[in-house]
Amino acid sequence: MxxxxxxxxxxxxxxxxxxxxxxxxxxxxxxxxxxxxxxxxxxxxxxxxxxxxxxxxxxxPAPVLQEKLGEYLVPDLMYMYGKLVQPEWRTLEMLLHTEGVMHKRVREEHQLNAPPVLSVRRVANDEVVVEYVSERRMGALAVGIVRGLAAYFDEQECIDIEPTTRNDGQHVHIRVRRRG
Structure with missing residues (x-):
């Protein structure tokens, strides 16, 4: 890590x-x-x-701590990768571009860097689905980062987290919807 x-x-x-x-x-x-x-x-x-x-x-519980840490990380992550962020992006756009922009840069910086691969798809104009799959089993950290992004952009987000498909947190399905 x-x-x-x-x-x-x-x-x-x-x-x-x-x-x-x-x-x-x-x-x-x-x-x-x-x-x-x-x-x-x-x-x-x-x-x-x-x-x-x-x-x-x-x-x-460890998942709660991971989530809190994820929320806490966001301002620093935004500072570190702010040059890669387009001014019009908000929470949903950040999620849509994390893999191809930020995670790509992290992997380029050091060959041993291995952030989780995120699959993010837009299911409606105001909704995306994030699929977190990683052997690290830190899906709660990803959930915290999503919450942290919503707070960072001062958006009223409703984040629904469906139960993980595995008990070990290796696969987390996160539905993120922007309200009004």
């Missing part, structure tokens, strides 16, 4: 809790003293360990 996600996770923990919580989380995850460089790629297992330990420490 891309180091920028780990760096943002660290900042999220520090802003929601404090620095000592981050240090305890690293220790509990077996990653004591780990520093995550935003330009490097790290094993997915590191993220699983951190999220799992955070869930244990807070009592908040």
């Amino acid at each position: 891309h180091g920028s996600i780990f760096a943002l996770l660290k900042r999220y923990v520090q802003t929601q809790y404090d620095h000592s919580t981050w240090v305890r989380l690293l220790e509990a995850s077996g990653l004591s003293g780990a520093e995550f460089d935003h330009k490097e790629v790290y094993p997915d297992q590191h993220m699983y360990a951190l999220v799992g330990q955070a869930a244990e420490m807070t009592g908040i």
Whole structure:
């Protein structure tokens, strides 16, 4: 997983809790003293360990934490990839272009970068369907990013999430509809 996600996770923990919580989380995850460089790629297992330990420490289920992290990531992701975003794009357009624009750039930056492949299709003028399929099993993070995009663009979104097709979060079907 891309180091920028780990760096943002660290900042999220520090802003929601404090620095000592981050240090305890690293220790509990077996990653004591780990520093995550935003330009490097790290094993997915590191993220699983951190999220799992955070869930244990807070009592908040891991999928809920993933969703909250996804929401938190959006302003920084928009800053990092803002040059690729067309001024007229809003939530639905961002979703439609994520794979071909942002994920393409992420893959070009480092050969080990492997963001999930998203299949997004417009089913109506005001509605898209996102199919998240990834062995990472972090569909809740994708859901949080969708919610974060809606907040970023200050849109009143209704996000319906159909049950995952697998219990492990590997396949998530997300229907996003723009109301009025």
